[in-house]
Amino acid sequence: MDAPNGSSTVGGVSETHQKAPRPRRRRPYRLAAALLVLLGLAGYYLVQNESTGGDGAPHCTVVAGGGAGAGGSYSMNLEQARYAATIAAVGTAKKVPERGVTIALATAMQESALRNLDHGDRDSLGLFQQRPSQDWGTPAQIMDPVYSAGIFYDHLLDEVPDYADLPLTVAAQKVQRSGFPDAYAKHEPDATLLAAAFTGSAPGTLSCSGPLPRETGDATRVKAELVKVFGTALAPKAGPPVSRVAAQQPPADDSEVTLSVATGKNGQGPPDQRRGWELANWAVAHAADLGIQRVSYDSKAWVAGKNKGHWIDKAPGKSGDGDGRNAGPDDVRIFVAPLNR
Template identity: 60%
Template sequence: MSETVSSPRRGRSLRLAAALTVLLALAGYVVVQYVSGGGGAPRCVVRAADGAGDGSPSYAMSPEQAENAATISAVGTTRGLPERAVTIALATALQESALRNLDYGDRDSLGLFQQRPSKGWGSAAQIQDPVYSAGEFYDHLVKVPGYSRLPLTEAAQRVQRSGFPQAYAKHEPDATLLAAALTGRSAASLSCSAPNSGMAGDPAKVRAALVRDFGPEVLPASAGRATGGSSAELSVPASVTVTAGHHGNSADGGPSPQRGWELAHWAVAQSAVLGIDEVSYAGRVWSAEQASEGWRTADGSTEAARRDSARDVHIRTAQ
C-alpha cells in the first residue's frame, strides 16, 4: 500500500522539480538578457563611475524613462538651477509617474509630475508636454525658501502637496545618481543599449529636440551643419552657453567638460527615440552597435583630434 501511494508522489515531485528547473532557467535567461541588453528589452543604465565594478551604485530604466529624465534635467540646467533642483525634480517624477508621461492619474492628474488641470497647472495638453510640466515644477520649486537646503522630501512636498509626503525620500539615491550623470558631473555615466531597430535618424529632429529641451541658444548658427561630407553627423559645441553665466566656458577659458558631458548623456538618453547611432566627446565614444561596452576610448591619436574631441560633442544618427 505504501508503494502504491509513494509512486504517484514521486512522480509529482519529479514533475515539480522539472518545472522548477525550467522556470529557473527561463528566469536566468531573462536576467542575463536584461543585464547585458542583448536581445532583451531596451534599457539604459546610469552608474556612479564609468567602468566601475558591479558593486558600484547603478540605476536601470527603460529608454522612455531615460528620455524623460534627460528632458527634466535639461529644463532645470537651462534655467540655471543647481544640480540639487534637478535631483528633487527627478525624485518627484520617479514617485509620481516612474518617469513616464502618463495620460491618467488620481482624479485629473496627468503627466510626469501628475499635475492637475483643475488646480491651475495648465491644460491637459500642456501638462503632457514634458518640457512644460518640468518647467512648471521648477517654477514652483524656486518659490520655496531655501529649497536646496531642505530635506528632499520636504522640498518636493512643498510643491506637490501629496497625500504621501514621505514617499519621495526613497527615490533620493536614484535621483541623485541620475542628476549627477545628466547634469554632466564626471563622477557618473549613462549608457543605453537597445536591439537594432533599423530606424533611421534625422539630424533635423535631433536639432529640434536639443532646442526643445535646452532652448534656442543650444545650437549656435554655425552648429548643426553636416561635417565630413556626411549628412548624418552634426556637432554640438561643448562650450555653448545655455544661460548667461551658467554652463559656459571653464575657468581657463576653454570648453566646459561638465557642459559637454551633459549634452553627451542627453544624446545617449534620447538615442532610441531619435535614432542616434553614436555619440562622442572628450576622447570617449558610445555607440548603439557596441552599447554593451558603455563609453569606451575613441580612436584618433592626433593632437588635432584630441583638441576637437575636447571641444565638441559629436552626434551621429543611424542611416
C-alpha cells in the same frame, strides 16, 4: 431481446458486443504551435541580444562613479531614461543647481515612475501628476514633458526659495502637496545618481544598450529637440558662442550634428566638460527615438548596439585610431545615419 452485461441473443446464441478501441488522435498542430512559440521566443531573444550588444532587453543604467553620485546603480527602460534626461536638461536650462534637479527627479519617480501618464488621481496627468484644475496648465501642456518639468521648476524656485537647505521630501511636498508627503524620501539616492549623470557632473556613468535604429535619423529633428529642451542658448547665433548647434558638412555616408562646448571669446577658452557630458548623455538616452547611431565626446564614443551600451575609449583623429568620427573635449558629435563600423 437483450441479454445482460451488454450481450444480445441471435438465434439462441449469445454474443457479446465489444466496442473497438478508439484510435488515439494525433494532434500535430499542438506540436507545431509549440515549436512556433519557441522559435518566436528565440528570434525575439536573438534580435534583442544583437540590438543591445549582447546585453538583454534595451535599458539604461547609471552607476556611481564620481560627481554627486550617491553610490550603487539604477536601471531603467529607454522611456524612463528619456524623461530623466529631459527633466535634467530643462533644469539646467533654467540655471537650476543639481540639488533642484535631484528634487525634480525624485518627485517624478514617485508620482509616475518616470512615465508620462495620461491618467491619475482625479485629473492628474503627466510625469509629475499635475492637475489642470489646480492651474498647472492645460492637459496638452501637462502632457508635454518639457512644459511639465519647466512648470515644476518654476513652482520650486518661486515657492521654495530655500529648497537647497531643506530635506528633499519637505521641498517636494511644498510644490506637490501630496497626500503621501514622506514617499519622496525613498527615491533620493536614485534621483541623486540620475541627476549627477544627466547634468554631467558624473561623466561616463551612463550606459544605454540599444536598440539599433531601424532607419536613418533626421539631423534637423535632433537639432529641434535639443533647442526645445535646452533652450535657445543652443541655437546658432552671432558672436562668441558658449554652446551652439551647427550642422557640419558630414562625410558622404553620415549625417551629423555638432555641439560646441568651448567657452570664452570666439570659443577659444577651455571646454565646459560638464556641459559636454550632459549633452552627450542626453543624446544617448534619446538614441532609440531619434535614430541616433553614435555619440562622440571627450575621446570616447557610444555606438548603438556595441560594447553592451558602454562608452568606448576612442581618441580623436590621427592621435587615436584614425576614426574621423571621434571627438575631443571641445565638441559633442551626434551621428544619425547608419554606420558601417
